[in-house]
Amino acid sequence: MENFFNDEIEKVVFISEEQLCNLSVKKLYGRYWEDTFIYNIFPASLCDKGDLLCDVLKEGSEPSKEGFCAIRTDGKLSFYFDGKKLKIESYGLYQSIFSRNKGILETDKMTRKRAVILGCGSVGSLVAMELARAGVGHFLLADPDIVEYHNICRHQCGIEDVGDLKINALERKLKNINPHVEISKFEGIVQNLPKAQLDEFCTEGDTVFVGCADNRAADVYANKISIYYGAYFISIGFWERAYAGEIFYHIPGKGMPCYECALGDGGNISARAQANHHVYSNQEDTEGLKFEPGISVDINFITTIGIKIIIDMLNSNSDGYIPRVTNDLKQYTVICNTSNTEIGGEMVEIFSYPLQITTSLVVGFGKKQCKESCSCKYELEEK
């Protein structure tokens, strides 16, 4: 290919430093982009996502007269097209991926952080993807369901994932952001997660449990086990058609009420908020065609606020980290997407304007036995 002046437009090879110097590689996979003349060689762990681009030829081999090839030369790889040597742009994979987080999040610390994603639907998949982008290095994904066509309009996964388990599909998406991410998976509901798997995964102070299953019982259970592991907890749930959502978080050892103390038995939450908590995926089964699910943008707006809280909690012990939201948001936050009654029904009257975030909802110890001692009984339990 030539430009206006008959100068040849050169092809370029993008490859990580690790792969450039890896002498055991026999085949290279990735993508060639015809419009940009770029060969993007994928990291070895993603080879199944790419096309086979070439075999790696032995040291001293002649480059092929036609097409693309790689030859081992002086402990590195050289690339040729139609016999002509190509320019290489190599990069440190890890440093490059997270270069734009620099000065905001400490990549070395983030890579030690761990997230237990309880429910890998529209909410859980977005939380996991954003945490991977923030540099979280370890995920435990729990969900019993498979990806179906009706999930796609609200999920991070797409048509290529339909038919597979959500935990497998999400694992692929996370590896596509950071191939070094470590993933543990459980095909089932929160309440069936084996203790041994949690024991192996959780590290005190570096782990967050993210409750994005579709019911309060799962959140009550998840917060109980997060306390056992000295881990942070957050629940992100939605009201009817996702016109509003609620976020609850718990930091262990700070004398905070847990999910059950605060919300489990009605607690101090208004009856209106209780009545309004419609669980979006269960509703689909019970109400059939009448069900009008929340659209992705409404779910994502509220979920993103939850993700900011998670990043604040995970960095709360880091020197110099400036919290985005936790200094201002109380433990329980209600957020609305609209104040239009045509979407939200009469309940929207509690919000004067759309995109409001409540900062005034204080939750206490609702359970009688917790109330008397002003502390959560699960935190007082011996491990």
Ligand SMILES: [Zn+2]
């Ligand atoms: Zn409690």
